């Protein structure tokens with residue numbers, strides 16, 4: 001028998017499905033944003049050799065998120081424009097819900113869901129997996145190749161063809177909270193909107209997830225807005 005889930009139950013179940021996936025994991029969610037926690041769960045699954053399929057349909061993925069996904073093995077990413085369904089399953093368990101993937105760690109919305117097991121609700125489970133397969137067949141596959149961003153680590157051959165500008169500070173950086181592109185300034189690593197929110201608390205060590213310089217995932221804050229390699233590259237040398 002399927003179980004009814006409220007918001008907390010839904011988050012818990014989705015997380016468990018990711019954690020317990022042994023062979024396959026399918027995540028169907030129109031809105032895809034990778035929180036750090038969510039990304040780490042996916043990374044663990046990928047390290048366990050689970051085949052992961054993600055189908056989304058709204059919002060362009062940020063370069064940071066695409067790069068992070070590209071680093072994972074066994075991840076297939078599909079885009080289906082008219083996607084509205086939300087469904088998450090591994091080889092044994094499934095959740096059909098109103099909850100988008102990025103909301104699984106948030107508790108603000110009221111969501112509902114049902115938890116189904118392949119063992120106890122096999123025809124329901126099969127119908128839903130078939131529908132997911134059908135959506136994938138009409139989807140566009142998104143190539144996950146790492147975008148080498150300007151001013152990121154160059155390899156030696158590129159570096160030698162570059163002129164002296166290599167260690168010059170970047171002109172543009174990323175907001176350490178929302179990844180919007182902003183002028184590079186380690187004194188001002190937030191965009192206007194995020195700065196407004198940050199300044200209500202003014203905690204210089206409030207943890208963010210993005211390097212101001214390269215835009216990759218990593219712990220950052222107002223005091224240390226760039227990752228170590230960017231710091232070494234652009235700040236240490238020039239001081």
Ligand SMILES: [Zn+2]
Pocket residue numbers: 175176177178179180190191192193194195
């Ligand atoms: Zn921002």
Ligand SMILES: [Zn+2]
Pocket residue numbers: 211212213214215216226227228229230231
């Ligand atoms: Zn960096």
